[in-house]
Amino acid sequence: MQVSHTPAAVSAAFDDPNLVALAGLVPVMRLAERCGLSRLVAQKVRLTGTANGAGAAAGAKVSSIVAGMAAGADSIDDLHVLRHGAMPALFRGIRAPSTLGTFLRAFTHGHALQLHAVHRRFLAGLAAHTPLLPGSGTTAFIDVDSTHKRVYGRAKQGAEYGRFKGIRTMHPLLATICTPQSRPVIAAVRMRRGKAADSRGAPKFVSEALATAAEAGCTGTRILRADSQFYNGGVIAACRRAGARFSITCGMNPSIKRAVLGIPDGAWQQITYPTAVPDPETGELISNAEVAEIPAYTAFTGRKKSERVTARLIVRRVRDLAKPAVVGEQGELFPVWRYHPFFTDQPAPTLQAEQEHRHHAVIEQVIADSKAGALAHLPSGNFNANAAWLTLWAMTYNLLRAAGALASTFHARATTTTIRTHLVHVPARIARSARRITLHLPRNWPWQHAWTHLLDTAHGPPG
Numbered sequence: 001m002q003v004s005h006t007p008a009a010v011s012a013a014f015d016d017p018n019l020v021a022l023a024g025l026v027p028v029m030r031l032a033e034r035c036g037l038s039r040l041v042a043q044k045v046r047l048t049g050t051a052n053g054a055g056a057a058a059g060a061k062v063s064s065i066v067a068g069m070a071a072g073a074d075s076i077d078d079l080h081v082l083r084h085g086a087m088p089a090l091f092r093g094i095r096a097p098s099t100l101g102t103f104l105r106a107f108t109h110g111h112a113l114q115l116h117a118v119h120r121r122f123l124a125g126l127a128a129h130t131p132l133l134p135g136s137g138t139t140a141f142i143d144v145d146s147t148h149k150r151v152y153g154r155a156k157q158g159a160e161y162g163r164f165k166g167i168r169t170m171h172p173l174l175a176t177i178c179t180p181q182s183r184p185v186i187a188a189v190r191m192r193r194g195k196a197a198d199s200r201g202a203p204k205f206v207s208e209a210l211a212t213a214a215e216a217g218c219t220g221t222r223i224l225r226a227d228s229q230f231y232n233g234g235v236i237a238a239c240r241r242a243g244a245r246f247s248i249t250c251g252m253n254p255s256i257k258r259a260v261l262g263i264p265d266g267a268w269q270q271i272t273y274p275t276a277v278p279d280p281e282t283g284e285l286i287s288n289a290e291v292a293e294i295p296a297y298t299a300f301t302g303r304k305k306s307e308r309v310t311a312r313l314i315v316r317r318v319r320d321l322a323k324p325a326v327v328g329e330q331g332e333l334f335p336v337w338r339y340h341p342f343f344t345d346q347p348a349p350t351l352q353a354e355q356e357h358r359h360h361a362v363i364e365q366v367i368a369d370s371k372a373g374a375l376a377h378l379p380s381g382n383f384n385a386n387a388a389w390l391t392l393w394a395m396t397y398n399l400l401r402a403a404g405a406l407a408s409t410f411h412a413r414a415t416t417t418t419i420r421t422h423l424v425h426v427p428a429r430i431a432r433s434a435r436r437i438t439l440h441l442p443r444n445w446p447w448q449h450a451w452t453h454l455l456d457t458a459h460g461p462p463g
Contacts, residue, residue, distance in 0.1 A: 003387060010256075011430050012140050013109040015175045016085065016429075017085060017086060018085070018086050018428065018429050018430050018431070019085040019427065019428070019429050019430075020069075020085050020086050020090065020428050020430065021084065021087060021425070021427050022071050022081070022082075022085055022087070022424060022425060022426070023426045023427065023439050023441060024420075024423045024424035024425065024454075025070060025071060025090075025091070025457070026090055026439070026455065027064065027403065027423075027451075027454045027455040027458040028067075028070055028399065028403045028423070028424060028454075028455075028458075029067055029070075029234045030458040030459055031126075031129070031399065031402060031403055031406070031458045032063065032066065032399055034458065035122060035126050035128075035129055035402075036122065036125050037059070037062065037063060037064070037066065037118075037122055037170060037395070038059030038060065038122070039059070039249045040118045040121050040122055040125075040301045041058050041059040041062045041063075041115075041118055042058065042059045042137060043117075044114045044118045044165055045058045045111060045114045045115060045118060046111070046114065046119075046145040047103075047106055047107075047111060047270065051429075052197065053418040054293040056378070057093065057385045058096075058103070059096050060092075060093035061099070061100055062118075062392065063093070063106075064079065064082060064093070064094055064095045065079065065100055065389075065392050066392060066395055066399065067082055067091070067094075067189065067398045068081060069373070069374040069392065069393055070085055070396050070399060070400055070420070070424055071374070071420070071424060071425075072376050072420055072424075072425075073374065074373060074374050074375070074376040074379075075097075075379045076097050076100060076101045076104070076116065076379045076380070078098055079095075080096075080097050080098045080297070081372075082094050083096070086430045087452060089430060090430070090433075090437070091435065098238065099387075099447075100381070103381070104385035104388050104389060105380060105382045107385055107387070107388045108131075108384055109177050109220060109384060109387075111384070111388070111390065112191075112229075112384055112387040112388055113393045114191035115388055115392070116188070116189075116208075116391060117196070117381070118395070119186075119188075119394055119395050120187075120188075120208075120211075120212045120215060122174055122184075122395055122398070122399075123185065123187070123212060123215070123216050123395075123398050124212075124215040124216050124217075125401040126185075126398055126399065126401075127216040127217045128403040129235075129402070130216070130250065130403075130406050131357055131405050131406075131412070132182070132185060132216075132398075132401060132402050132405050133177065133178075133179055133182050133185065133216060133217060133250030133381060134179060134181045134224045134266070135179040135180060135182070136177075136179050136182075136213075136216070136217045136218040136219070136220065137219050137220050138179075138215065138219065138220040138221070139179060139180060139216075139220055139221045139223070140177055140178070140213055140218035140221070140222050140223070141177070141178050141179070141222075141223050141224075141225055141356070141359070141360075142175060142176070142177055142187060142206075142209050142210060142213050142222060142223070142224045142225070142244070143175065143176045143177075143178070143224075143225045143226070143360050143362065143363040144173070144174070144175045144205070144206060144209065144224065144225070144226045144230055144363075145173075145174060145186065145194075145226070145227060145367070146171060146172065146173045146174070146198050146361075147171075147172055147174065147365070147367045147370075147371075148162060148163055148164065148167075148169040148170070148171055149169055149171075149172060149371065149375060149378060150164075150167055150168070150169050150192070150376075151168055151169060151170055151377075151378050152168070153381060154428045155381045156168075156380075156381050156386075157211060157381060157382060157386075158170055158191070158192075158193040158194065158383040158386070159193075159195055160161075160195045161194065161195075162194040162195045162196075168194060168437030169194040170191060170192070170193070170194055170378055170386065171192040171193060171195075171196045171215060172190065172191055172375075172390055173189065173192060173201070173202075173205060174186065174188070174189050174190065174363065174366065174367065175187040175188040175189075175205065175206070175208075175209035175212075176362075176363050176366050177212075177213050177216060178211075178262040178362060181414070182230070182405075182413075183362075183365075183401065183413050183435055184363060184365070184366055184411070185216075185363055185397070185398045185401050186366065186394040186397055186398055186456070187208075187209040187213055188205060188208050188209045188212055188218070189213040189390050189393075189394045190205060190387075190390075191383070191386055191389055191390045192384075193388035197229075198229035198230070199229050199230050199232060199235070202230050202232070202234065202235050203232075203234035203235055203237065203238040204238075206224060206230075206235050206239065207241070207242060208226065208240040209224075210222060210239070210242040210244050211242065212236070212309050213240075221245060221346075222242070222243075222244040222245065222358070223244065223245040223246070223247055223346050224239050224244055224245065224247065224248070225246075225247045225248070225356075225357060225359075225360035226245045226246075226247075226248045226249070226337070227248075227249050227360070228248070228249040228250055228251045230248055230442055231248045231250045231251070231343065233299075233307050233309065235248065236248070236309050237297075237307075241336070241405075245344070245345050245346040245347075246311075246340060246343070246344060246345060246346075247343075247344040247346055247353070247356070247357045247360075248342060248343050248344070249340070249341070249342045249343075249357075249360075250313075250341050250343045252339060252341070254340055254411055255299075255301065256297075256313065256382045256389060259294055259297055259313060260294075260313075260315050260339050260341060262406050263292045263294065263315065266292065267292045267293075268290040268292045268317070269290065269292065269351060270286070270288065270289075270290055270441075271289050271290065271291050271316075271351055271354065271355075272287060272288050272308065273287050273288075273289075280392065281342050284320075286318050288318075288389070289316050289318045290316070290317050290318075291314065291315065291316050291317075291350055291354050292314075292315050292317075292353060293312055293313070293314045293315070294312070294313040294314075294315070294453070295312055296310055296311075296312075297311065297312070297313035297343070298310045299311070299343055310319055310336070311343055311344060311345040312343070312344050312345065312353075313341055313342075313343055314341065314342055314344060314350060314354055314357070315339055315340065315341040316339070316340045316341075316354055317338065317339045317340070317457045318337065318339040318340075319336070319337060319338075320336040320337060320338045331370050340458075341409065342357050343360065345356065346442035365415075366397070369415060369416055369417070370393060370397070372417060373393070373397075373416065373417070373457045374389070374392075374393040374396065374448065375390070375393055378390075386395060397416060400416045400419050400420065400424075401418060401419075403423060403454055404416075404419040404423070406457045407419075407422075407423055407447075407451065407454040408447075408449070408450040408453065409455055410450070411423065411450055422446075422451075423447065423450065423451055423454060425446065426430050426442070427441070428440060428441045
């Protein structure tokens with residue numbers, strides 16, 4: 001492709017007051033209004049009495065931040081993207097970045113918890129108005145994991161040298177909900193200091209995530225999946241109090257090691273993965289493994305009897321290619337294996353349970369999405385402002401997923417970057433006639449039908 005004109009024949013002027021670069025925000029923010037975003041903020045977030053009137057019009061300020069994040073903003077200054085061309089004709093109450101920064105810095109820990117309540121109810125509204133979680137009435141998976149986000153600036157509260165040597169981080173905790181037919185949405189988030197232990201506050205966080213899943217329509221079997229840092233009695237007790245199942249990776253402690261080495265050779269079943277998966281320790285791609293099960297393994301035997309848990313211990317083993325096998329005259333005598341056990345009480349057959357547990361890695365897609373979007377930076381030096389920013393990103397992520405689910409089956413499973421490119425970043429020229437506004441969008445836009453379906457559905461009568 002080449003430019004069709006010589007340099008001398010092309011000029012530019014930023015002077016058209018009737019153009020917008022983000023026409024897709026019209027149906028997206030209409031969907032947010034329909035699901036009660038501003039109303040929920042007005043009901044739950046009480047920033048009254050803060051300096052400089054920062055708490056006034058909290059609903060408009062939250063909506064502005066969510067709209068900016070949906071457009072791709074990853075810092076407070078980037079929220080200026082909402083203040084161009086004809087945007088004031090399409091949206092009321094757009095706030096300046098300086099106003100939004102003051103608003104975020106007014107948050108305390110209590111206000112952050114109020115925003116969590118808005119997030120939970122907003123997700124429930126999105127699930128009620130869109131096909132966000134198809135199949136949630138049968139089976140839903142709640143995945144929990146933590147991540148480290150590198151930050152800069154010596155004055156940033158909560159940033160500490162933690163897991164990574166010489167790197168200062170914050171340590172967010174996330175929980176997502178997905179079904180066999182859907183991509184994950186975010187059930188809960190928590191901002192934590194860089195040195196916070198992975199499982200700090202995990203039982204309470206798991207209880208909140210499971211309750212949020214129920215509010216979002218997950219009325220069938222709920223299965224909590226997590227890595228080994230969440231293998232503790234408190235997390236499993238939280239699952240059982242909520243009436244949910246669990247599927248949690250566990251390390252090879254002495255008790256589990258004795259149980260695994262006692263599995264007879266005839267109990268191992270072959271499993272072949274449709275696509276090769278990376279080995280968690282070496283990074284090498286593997287296609288074959290063997291799986292076995294101990295039907296009744298009792299965990300936490302060092303605790304009092306009432307806190308012990310008996311459930312299934314399912315073990316996957318793969319050849320350890322890093323260690324040479326013992327080879328004799330008749331071939332290989334003693335192959336060397338690495339074992340990956342997980343503890344579960346879900347009722348699926350062994351191989352199905354193993355495949356579903358391995359699918360826990362889907363939460364990594366959400367974490368990668370966050371760091372490619374609004375969490376590319378934690379923009380404030382104030383810890384609670386960053387905690388609020390994290391929660392607002394989670395609300396924006398769910399909103400974009402809901403918009404994609406309304407637009408088309410393709411966008412229902414697309415990444416939020418794709419949704420943003422196809423459905424939000426659409427330029428338009430507005431025309432006014434008889435108190436009506438018409439958006440004139442580019443001819444032959446490749447995703448015209450999906451965009452139009454989103455607009456018609458968001459503006460149509462409630463379903």
